[in-house]
Amino acid sequence: MLSIQNLHKSFGQEKVLEGLDIEVNKGEFVSVLGPSGCGKSTLIHMIAGLESVSSGKILMKDREVKAPGTDRILVFQSGALFPWLNVRENIAFGLSNVKADKKSRDTAGDKVRIGKSKKHKFTNEEKEARVEDLMKKVHLYQFRDKYPHQLSGGMKQRVSIARSLAMDPEVLLMDEPFSALDEQTKMVLHDELQRIWMETKKTIVFVTHNIREAVKLSDRVLVMGSHPGKIIRDIPIPYAHPRKVTDPNLVEMEKVIMESLKDEIEKRTKEEFGDGYPMEESGVFSGPDYTMGDGI
Amino acid sequence: MFPGPMQVIETLIRGFTEGNYVPALLNSLRRLFIGYFISVMLGTVIGVLMGRFKTLDEILGVVILPLQSVPSVVWLPLALLWFSMGESAMIFVVVIGGLWNMIMSTTAGIKGVDPVLIQCGRNLGFGGGKIFTKVILPASIPSMITGMRLAWAFCWRALMAAEIIGTGQGLGQVLMWGRDMGNMSTVMAVMFIIAATGMISDGFVFKRLENRIYKQWGLL
Numbered sequence: 064m065l066s067i068q069n070l071h072k073s074f075g076q077e078k079v080l081e082g083l084d085i086e087v088n089k090g091e092f093v094s095v096l097g098p099s100g101c102g103k104s105t106l107i108h109m110i111a112g113l114e115s116v117s118s119g120k121i122l123m124k125d126r127e128v129k130a131p132g133t134d135r136i137l138v139f140q141s142g143a144l145f146p147w148l149n150v151r152e153n154i155a156f157g158l159s160n161v162k163a164d165k166k167s168r169d170t171a172g173d174k175v176r177i178g179k180s181k182k183h184k185f186t187n188e189e190k191e192a193r194v195e196d197l198m199k200k201v202h203l204y205q206f207r208d209k210y211p212h213q214l215s216g217g218m219k220q221r222v223s224i225a226r227s228l229a230m231d232p233e234v235l236l237m238d239e240p241f242s243a244l245d246e247q248t249k250m251v252l253h254d255e256l257q258r259i260w261m262e263t264k265k266t267i268v269f270v271t272h273n274i275r276e277a278v279k280l281s282d283r284v285l286v287m288g289s290h291p292g293k294i295i296r297d298i299p300i301p302y303a304h305p306r307k308v309t310d311p312n313l314v315e316m317e318k319v320i321m322e323s324l325k326d327e328i329e330k331r332t333k334e335e336f337g338d339g340y341p342m343e344e345s346g347v348f349s350g351p352d353y354t355m356g357d358g359i
Numbered sequence: 360m361f362p363g364p365m366q367v368i369e370t371l372i373r374g375f376t377e378g379n380y381v382p383a384l385l386n387s388l389r390r391l392f393i394g395y396f397i398s399v400m401l402g403t404v405i406g407v408l409m410g411r412f413k414t415l416d417e418i419l420g421v422v423i424l425p426l427q428s429v430p431s432v433v434w435l436p437l438a439l440l441w442f443s444m445g446e447s448a449m450i451f452v453v454v455i456g457g458l459w460n461m462i463m464s465t466t467a468g469i470k471g472v473d474p475v476l477i478q479c480g481r482n483l484g485f486g487g488g489k490i491f492t493k494v495i496l497p498a499s500i501p502s503m504i505t506g507m508r509l510a511w512a513f514c515w516r517a518l519m520a521a522e523i524i525g526t527g528q529g530l531g532q533v534l535m536w537g538r539d540m541g542n543m544s545t546v547m548a549v550m551f552i553i554a555a556t557g558m559i560s561d562g563f564v565f566k567r568l569e570n571r572i573y574k575q576w577g578l579l
Contacts (some may be wrong), residue, residue, distance in 0.1 A: 113478050136482060157483030211572060230484070
């Protein structure tokens, strides 16, 4: 589905990403996990076509990614809702750029004449039907006429997810979509995203620095190291969905990932604190629960 | 030479009931509206073009900054020459009064659009022209509203200065008439009307609109 081959990225002299090889299969939920500044956001922006590639290739269904396209839709960290549009209009924003298929015609019901070509431009009824459907899916139907400033952070991010799903992309890209939310909201949205993923069978590439989030949601976690950014481990999470964070198997996976990040954290700590920092005594490696779980 | 408050109030009441304050105010407002409308339209168009085309911005940007520090009434002699006295000259001064602020606010708004919104628009499949009309323009509305508010205030000041020097039947002329008659309570009464008009329009119209828009755009 999505294939990244020997991908490099530099900003001037600074190497940001070096020699990345990633394969994402259809329907897979893949997390890219790494500390801030490891280039994971740059990577997902490159997949979205919003950032240029220095060398190497990003192939989407065997076609090279050179520009943004509606087959790859990114959910931004900040939500990036348009403040002058209400929930309904935000979700419908990009619909004029995609073609409707038979499925959406069915959901629009009798209002739409049959007998058109298989893919066609959205009619207004189809737009409405799809937007309504998605608003219900993310439980925002009653807020459809509200504007972004009237919504909470979690609601905004749900609108953003619905807006991306409305485009019915081949791959849904998510750039730390929950990192600005409080812990409770985050947990609710994890469940919601998991449910949506199970219902829609979308391929998702999810960038995060939150280990627990990555372990709960993904089929595979790609652990990134920094300076320059590269994939240091590819860890499958072979447990059935839906998952609970309290599942002891997941807690075990968190430890495995924490362990694989050990060198990385040591390196960064030395860079930032100097050699004198007492690594072992600090409790950084006493397990994820000790450090409130998740951040690196 | 300094009239007491009661005397000014009396002049005000008499001016509105028996005198020529109402037609003078209406005259001034008419000039203001015409000049302001042209000013905002022209300012928006030039500002949008400058926000869109970098070269134009660089060329005009150099000129606008010094022009902005020229009080617009200074243009009146030239305007009187160009427009052969009277109404149009005064409206020209009003246009100039608000123009620079409108241009600069519009350009600043367009340049200051959150780059994430533009990325988001591209991500959702929009190209250059559509990004401009569907993302950049609406995103710069708050800044344009600020420009409109400033332009209104500057147009009003420009008009008063122009009317004091120029001819016709406006508030400025009533004020000057008061001066010529040595009637300082008329001068004060007109000053009061000028202040009240400016304050009411700013406080009840522009400030409210601006607050609402800034809040919705998440800028407050």
